[in-house]
Amino acid sequence: MTQKVVPASAVPAINPVTMSDLAAALRLGWRDFTRAPLFGLFFASVYVLGGWMMYVALTVSGKLWWTLPAAAGFPILGPFIACGLYEVSRRIEQGRPPGWRSVLGVVWAEKNRQIPSMAVVIVVFFLFWNFLAHMIFALFMGLSTMTDVSSSLSVYLTPNGLAMLAVGTAVGAVFATLLFSVTVVSLPLLLDREIDFVTAMIVSFKTVQASPPVMLGWGAFIALMVFAGMLPGFLGLLIVLPVLGHATWHLYRLALV
Numbered sequence: 407m408t409q410k411v412v413p414a415s416a417v418p419a420i421n422p423v424t425m426s427d428l429a430a431a432l433r434l435g436w437r438d439f440t441r442a443p444l445f446g447l448f449f450a451s452v453y454v455l456g457g458w459m460m461y462v463a464l465t466v467s468g469k470l471w472w473t474l475p476a477a478a479g480f481p482i483l484g485p486f487i488a489c490g491l492y493e494v495s496r497r498i499e500q501g502r503p504p505g506w507r508s509v510l511g512v513v514w515a516e517k518n519r520q521i522p523s524m525a526v527v528i529v530v531f532f533l534f535w536n537f538l539a540h541m542i543f544a545l546f547m548g549l550s551t552m553t554d555v556s557s558s559l560s561v562y563l564t565p566n567g568l569a570m571l572a573v574g575t576a577v578g579a580v581f582a583t584l585l586f587s588v589t590v591v592s593l594p595l596l597l598d599r600e601i602d603f604v605t606a607m608i609v610s611f612k613t614v615q616a617s618p619p620v621m622l623g624w625g626a627f628i629a630l631m632v633f634a635g636m637l638p639g640f641l642g643l644l645i646v647l648p649v650l651g652h653a654t655w656h657l658y659r660l661a662l663v
Contacts, residue, residue: 415599418609418662423617427660428624435653438495439645442504445494446648449487453647457640485525485593489516491651492594499659512597520596520603527603528589535581539574546570586625587614594658613661624657 439446493512497504516522546566562571591613592606601609614621628650635642 415601417601417605418595418599420609420613420616421661421663423613423620423624423657423661425620425623427657428620428627431653431657431660432649434656435495435649435651438498438652438655439648441498442494443648445504445509446491446651447644449490449651450644450647452487453643454640457636457643461640484528485521486513486516488593488651488654489513489521489597491648492597492655495652495655496598516597520601520606521593523603524589524593524596524606527607528585531581531585535578538577538581542570542574542577546573582629583622583625586628587611587621590614590621590625590654591658591661594655595662598658609662617661 490509490513493509494504497508546569562568588607588610590610592603592610595601595606595609596603631646631650632643635644635646
């Protein structure tokens with residue numbers, strides 16, 4: 407049986423994004439969530455359950471080594487979960503009902519397209535940042551007396567501790583900005599069109615370059631909302647993540663032609 411060859415899509419043109427576009431994307435994201443809330447709750451529950459698992463590993467079981475593989479699962483699953491939210495928004499946009507079989511079928515089909523390559527890129531970012539974080543910790547705190555990080559918090563108020571926090575925050579901000587820049591519209595682009603993941607990352611990066619204050623402000627807003635959603639036992643993520651996911655789809659539609 408001959409496999410059907412899908413022609414490649416043209417590289418999209420980039421529209422500068424304004425603050426009003428962000429507001430419109432958020433409104434549409436909330437609209438999509440309220441129209442199909444079960445999908446958003448379903449996909450977001452993966453992160454909530456993962457957060458609870460890591461909390462248990464950290465505070466109850468004492469098996470801290472479980473946290474690394476658990477945390478590594480999020481970069482792997484994240485693009486597929488995001489695609490589920492994008493597909494719901496795409497179907498609502500097209501006037502088609504988002505059924506479970508159709509949405510999950512699209513998510514499953516992504517394993518044979520470019521999304522797994524993007525997942526690998528995100529995992530590499532995660533692992534390299536994890537390595538750098540350990541290296542920064544060792545450089546500044548390697549000679550400090552500390553029996554347990556959770557019971558030796560005062561060590562972070564020492565000159566070395568404060569320097570470590572400053573350097574770690576700066577390096578982490580650079581990594582977060584770079585990862586945001588190459589993924590903010592590349593994931594919905596890969597779902598929507600036949601394009602390779604390298605081109606999608608380049609287009610995403612150029613989209614941020616076209617409107618740096620607005621797009622970086624969007625990234626900061628996402629970080630703030632995710633942090634706020636994590637505070638009440640991760641339960642806030644059940645609303646925050648779906649709304650942001652749907653809003654990202656609409657931002658993609660506004661930013662690329």
